[in-house]
Amino acid sequence: MSPVARDTAAAGLPWRPCATRAMLEARAAMFARIRAFFAAAGVLEVETPLLSRAAVTDPALTSLAVRPGTGVAGGYLHTSPEFAMKRLLAAGSGPIYQICKVFRDDERGRWHHPEFSLLEWYRPGWDYQRLIDEVAALVRAALDRPTLAVERVSYRALFRDGLGIDPWETSVAQLRDCARRVGIGGVEGLDLDRDGWLDLLLSHRLESGLGRGRLSFVHDYPPSQAALARVRPGTPPVAERFELYVEGVELANGFQELTDAAEQRARFDADLDWRRANGQAEVPADAHFLAALEAGLPESAGVALGLDRLLMIATGASDIDAVLAFPVERA
Amino acid sequence: MLDGDPYTIVENEFVKPGKGQAFNRVRVRNLKTGRVVEKTFKSGESVEAADVHDTEMQYLYNDGIEWNFMDPDTFEQLIASEQAVGEAAKWIKEQDLCKVTLWNGVPLSIEPPNFVVLEITDTDPGLKGDTSGGGGKPATLETGAVVRVPLFVQTGELIKVDTRNGEYVSRAKEA
Numbered sequence: 001m002s003p004v005a006r007d008t009a010a011a012g013l014p015w016r017p018c019a020t021r022a023m024l025e026a027r028a029a030m031f032a033r034i035r036a037f038f039a040a041a042g043v044l045e046v047e048t049p050l051l052s053r054a055a056v057t058d059p060a061l062t063s064l065a066v067r068p069g070t071g072v073a074g075g076y077l078h079t080s081p082e083f084a085m086k087r088l089l090a091a092g093s094g095p096i097y098q099i100c101k102v103f104r105d106d107e108r109g110r111w112h113h114p115e116f117s118l119l120e121w122y123r124p125g126w127d128y129q130r131l132i133d134e135v136a137a138l139v140r141a142a143l144d145r146p147t148l149a150v151e152r153v154s155y156r157a158l159f160r161d162g163l164g165i166d167p168w169e170t171s172v173a174q175l176r177d178c179a180r181r182v183g184i185g186g187v188e189g190l191d192l193d194r195d196g197w198l199d200l201l202l203s204h205r206l207e208s209g210l211g212r213g214r215l216s217f218v219h220d221y222p223p224s225q226a227a228l229a230r231v232r233p234g235t236p237p238v239a240e241r242f243e244l245y246v247e248g249v250e251l252a253n254g255f256q257e258l259t260d261a262a263e264q265r266a267r268f269d270a271d272l273d274w275r276r277a278n279g280q281a282e283v284p285a286d287a288h289f290l291a292a293l294e295a296g297l298p299e300s301a302g303v304a305l306g307l308d309r310l311l312m313i314a315t316g317a318s319d320i321d322a323v324l325a326f327p328v329e330r331a
Numbered sequence: 332m333l334d335g336d337p338y339t340i341v342e343n344e345f346v347k348p349g350k351g352q353a354f355n356r357v358r359v360r361n362l363k364t365g366r367v368v369e370k371t372f373k374s375g376e377s378v379e380a381a382d383v384h385d386t387e388m389q390y391l392y393n394d395g396i397e398w399n400f401m402d403p404d405t406f407e408q409l410i411a412s413e414q415a416v417g418e419a420a421k422w423i424k425e426q427d428l429c430k431v432t433l434w435n436g437v438p439l440s441i442e443p444p445n446f447v448v449l450e451i452t453d454t455d456p457g458l459k460g461d462t463s464g465g466g467g468k469p470a471t472l473e474t475g476a477v478v479r480v481p482l483f484v485q486t487g488e489l490i491k492v493d494t495r496n497g498e499y500v501s502r503a504k505e506a
Contacts, residue, residue: 060350106353106374109345186370192352196373199351204371227350243349253349 017325026315027323030142030307031099034119037141041134043095043121048084050101051075054286056083057271058227062105063283064114076283077103080304081120082228083289086257089122089300090292097121099307111249113320114328117307124298128229128240128256131301132217135244135252139215139305143314149214155221155238159198162206167198167222168236175201195224210245218243228264229255244305246313254303261293333370337362337381337434345374362432362439363414381434388431390423400431400438411438419443421476422494443494448503449473451486467499 019027038045055063055076068074078084081098088096102118123131136150159167165178175197180187184204192200210216219242223231226239240256258264268285275282311323321327332338338359347353353374360367362383372378388400388409398411398420411431413420415438422443423429430442454470470480470490478492480499491500 058350060348060352107345107347109347112345112347184371185368186372190371190373192373196352199348200354200371203346203348203351203354204356225350250349 014330018321018327018330019323019325023311023315023317023323024325027311030311030314033144034099034138034142034307037138038097038121041095043097043123044093046085046088046093046096046098047100048081048088048098050078050103052078052084052286053284054083054288055283056080057268057275057283057285059271059274059278059280062107062281064103064105065281079104080118082302082304083286085120085122085302086297086300087289087292089124090295090297095121095123108328110319111309111312113308113324115331116320118304119307120302120304122257122300122302124300126301128219128242128254128301131254131303132219132242135217135254135303135305136215139244139246139251139310142310150217151214152217152219153210155218158206158210158218159201162209163201172197179204195222198222198225207245207250208248211247211249211251214246216245218245226258226267227253227255228258228267230258230260232256242303246310249309249313250306251309251313252303252305254301257297257300257302259293259297259299261290264293265290332379332381333359336364337383337439339383341367346371347374362434383432383434383439385430385432387428390425390427390429392425393420398441400429400441403428409433409436409438411441415439416441419494421474421497422447422449422492424449424474445493445495446491446500447494448489448491448505449476450489451480451484454480454484454486456485 035045051066051073053075056079061079063076063079065076066074080102081100085096085098097119099117099119101115103115105114107114123134132152140146140148156167159165163178163182165174172194175194176187179197179200182205184200190200210218220238221241223237223239226241229239229241231237231239242254243250244252272282272285308320308323312320315323317323338361340357341360342358344356345353346356355372355374356369357372358367358369386402389403391399391401391408393399396413398413398416399408400411401408417440419429419441424447427444427447429444431438432440449472451470452473455468467479467481469477470484471477478497478499480490484490484502489503489505491503492498493500
């Protein structure tokens with residue numbers, strides 16, 4: 001026995017998978033239904049690199065950096081295939097989808113795992129409301145629940161009906177008071193900006209009621225939470241963004257895609273300024289993606305959906321570890 | 332440490348919107364009061380660690396208000412409050428080795444041994460001829476605790492008790 005093998009045996013390492021054989025089968029069957037759905041819809045399956053020289057600038061996401069070896073590789077593991085897939089769209093790919101692993105550092109919990117499976121797809125020529133209908137159809141097919149009800153609620157109505165506040169009008173001090181009033185513990189010790197307070201209220205008091213026995217689409221977000229969505233001018237302006245919740249769990253995020261290169265560049269710069277000011281890692285923004293936007297991205301709607309969470313909902317699993325062969329602690 | 336009190340983490344849930352602020356929703360128990368509360372922190376925020384550790388100490392005596400314990404290795408003596416002793420008061424006798432949780436060197440809580448042997452000071456003599464012990468009866472022990480014992484066990488006898496659930500285990504010959 002080699003020294004390594006001896007150590008392994010002695011330590012009684014948990015080498016066995018977390019997912020049961022039945023769970024592996026459920027995953028395979030769900031992926032097959034998804035691929036059949038897109039084949040029937042005429043959407044092309046694509047692959048793009050997991051390893052990129054550029055990284056996401058969004059301060060809410062932490063990319064894993066890969067140290068270069070002696071070769072040409074090195075860079076960052078992607079947090080979603082968004083930039084590369086939009087380059088395909090700009091090159092005239094037509095509707096495309098991808099199932100891939102994505103990586104987000106610092107995310108671990110019952111519903112989070114730093115490496116997870118994402119389904120992302122794009123519909124050139126569609127608007128985001130039409131894409132919401134297709135997301136509903138896809139999830140019904142993936143869950144094999146063709147009659148699952150669908151509900152749409154605007155971000156504004158969600159806060160107004162659930163908490164009696166208007167997220168566009170309420171001040172930071174009022175948001176803090178609201179958090180205290182609804183009994184969120186430790187509010188006095190929290191130092192958050194406006195979006196931070198909205199995230200707190202949403203995740204602690206509103207999410208759990210969404211998607212109970214149905215698919216709940218929350219849409220039209222504050223412009224400060226646009227991410228890569230287009231902002232529709234108006235009074236007030238809204239970001240054309242949506243999220244899908246099922247059984248209280250955030251499952252998908254979609255956009256009417258921002259196609260304006262100058263606006264995209266400004267958002268990257270704002271993200272990088274925020275990162276510098278808050279001591280976060282400074283990362284190289286994706287110049288290839290910006291070049292593609294300058295060349296012209298067709299008006300598109302796009303969405304990313306977490307497949308491990310979808311599988312949890314399909315099987316009733318209460319911990320993401322149950323749907324993974326090997327969670328990160330034993331990977 | 333939160334607001335000057337030591338806490339232990341009961342549950343820690345990671346909460347993060349895909350495009351938003353990450354939080355940890357934590358359920359913590361106040362080690363002084365035992366009360367469990369929920370607190371939310373921004374992920375990655377640090378909190379002062381409480382200097383809390385467990386040690387084995389021998390219970391010496393109770394002067395009516397304070398409970399005296401001794402470290403069997405260093406012979407150092409410490410005083411525990413009635414609040415810190417809590418439920419353990421029902422079970423411990425002089426010389427018993429207890430688990431003492433110390434916070435900044437002061438006893439915060441006392442855990443009795445899992446099993447203790449105590450004398451029955453009072454119990455109903457029971458029905459003549461019944462030796463099965465089917466129904467059981469209450470018995471007061473020398474420490475004041477009341478446990479259910481089989482009918483055949485009598486006043487003056489020693490019994491072994493599981494302090495974790497307060498149940499009779501067996502009769503015992505000696506402590």
